[in-house]
Amino acid sequence: MPAIHQLRVELPGHHYPIQIGTDLLTDSASFASYLSGSRVMIITDTTIAPLYLNLLIQALADYQVNELILPDGEQYKNLTTLNQIYDALLQQRHDRQTTLIALGGGVVGDITGFAAASYQRGVHFIQVPTTLLAQVDSSVGGKTGINHALGKNMIGAFHQPQAVIADISTLDTLPDRELSAGLAEVIKYGLINDPDFFTWLESNISALRQRDPVALAYAIQCCCANKAAIVAADEKEAATRALLNLGHTFGHAIEIGLGYGTWLHGEAVAAGMVMAADLSHRLGWLADSDQVRIRALLAAAGLPIKPPALSPTIFRQHMAVDKKVLNGRLRLILLRGIGQAVISTDFPIQALDDTLQACCPT
């Protein structure tokens, strides 16, 4: 029997488990309680399908299973790919009792979740994240959606899964670069409100990069517990949930500015957190030594600590349409220390300009 750690996400009117362990994907017991009908549609991508699709189909031998394999990449997280999911569901005559299973990384999870939110006005779905980033971040919390040419995640819904099944065994096949990208979000949780976890990460970053399963299981649990608490307090991001966007407003500008898929999401978030730390430091909110620790940990995780060659103008342009704008005023997540993230509109725009000038090679 695989070792399973279980957390619960508690929301008004809905709660669901996050299972974390090895060999969960191949165990039919992982799924049985969460399937409402006899039919299942597995959505995965061309990278993950050859590795895990048949194993999952075997675990679901008691169900009537269809599958759909999407092209792999953030650039396919769009309306065209979403429509392929609708096509497949309708062609196979899936009704409202069906369950979608997202087998893959954040892109597969986000688009499958939005398909589940909107197919016949809402069907059940299960997240089976196969990347570190998806296991610690995108699969938990119910944010689903797709990108638009004019902005990332601009179209979507809050739609909670029935369960998240995080099988650590799937990380064995994850490329090093993607493992590092996932570590950016792991480090983010330490920065937001868990200074002890940040300190633990400073000591264990090498073990994580070497995929030590005990270290990975501990880190994933810490991240999911942090995220579950934040989401439970504010499911629809009326307030504190926005803390989870630390580094993301800068990061989204990097992703759009370069074109989706050039930098990985986690890489953009890493550089974005460095920029948020730079701005916080300029405001006198973050000590020099803390800024140094942040850069050092991100670098040790194999992540970029400066943005790519994009001009300040490009940043300003793309940051203004980000969802973190409130009534036309730019809202950023900044740091008053390691483990003390704050939501702020209360900074001089000149300080932001100084950060952009300092961080962006011109």
Added chain:
Amino acid sequence: MPAIHQLRVELPGHHYPIQIGTDLLTDSASFASYLSGSRVMIITDTTIAPLYLNLLIQALADYQVNELILPDGEQYKNLTTLNQIYDALLQQRHDRQTTLIALGGGVVGDITGFAAASYQRGVHFIQVPTTLLAQVDSSVGGKTGINHALGKNMIGAFHQPQAVIADISTLDTLPDRELSAGLAEVIKYGLINDPDFFTWLESNISALRQRDPVALAYAIQCCCANKAAIVAADEKEAATRALLNLGHTFGHAIEIGLGYGTWLHGEAVAAGMVMAADLSHRLGWLADSDQVRIRALLAAAGLPIKPPALSPTIFRQHMAVDKKVLNGRLRLILLRGIGQAVISTDFPIQALDDTLQACCPT
């Protein structure tokens, strides 16, 4: 001051008003309480824009208003048109505090509602229905969505408006055929659970067709009150809300079979209700005399009382993918009397075949 009748839709965690009256559209007071930010996007269509768009813009003089004019017709209630709304919102940099206003019939209301449900994972919207059908049915209850080539309303969300503002004055410009189509849904409420209203309709159907404002206001209030009660009891259509689909499973097959836009939705529902009555009669559930009354009232409303020339095979094909299928079993709304609709999977399929044979010219 216009006369305003106000109802409330009460849902867990959300309630909203339905205002019914004359000259509401041109009165800024109708909107002031329901706009959360300073920005508004009015979505309307090429038929309604020349009639009412400028009046509404004048009433919203205190806000920053953009507008988008969609092509008119059910055939445009699709992903392509939805994407035009996203494009406009992003090009004009609308943020999460914006409010969408749906000015038009059911198509504009459904697609605008789904755009509001999914833009940045959900923004506010207000329904300003300008057809009888939208005033009594589609604008109330929070069902939003678009069509897919393989089925009507297959993509969407439950997303409640901030308010429904039903301005009876806008019915002055409604073509006779669309007025009749709206009356199909009006008659539906009598059939579902309001036999007194059905009797009132038998006496007042001519006054309604002549657009007597007192009769219209009474009928719209009865329908909205009935619908609000049903929606309050079952927002997400887990059970009793399905009663509102009386005539719709047959009706959808007609609309798809002919191609969207050939018959109006209300016309298809009228013929669908006749078919549901025929099946109910075959099962011994509905008296001969009641079946006669149903056909007579629909005919007096100027509605078709038999389906178009589509084969039983076409009906069976399109009814099976309808959302009213539960775990593969066809579920229909049938009648045990006028004002006594029931949800049923409990009928011999042979009886349905007999109805299709009897109603469909071969």
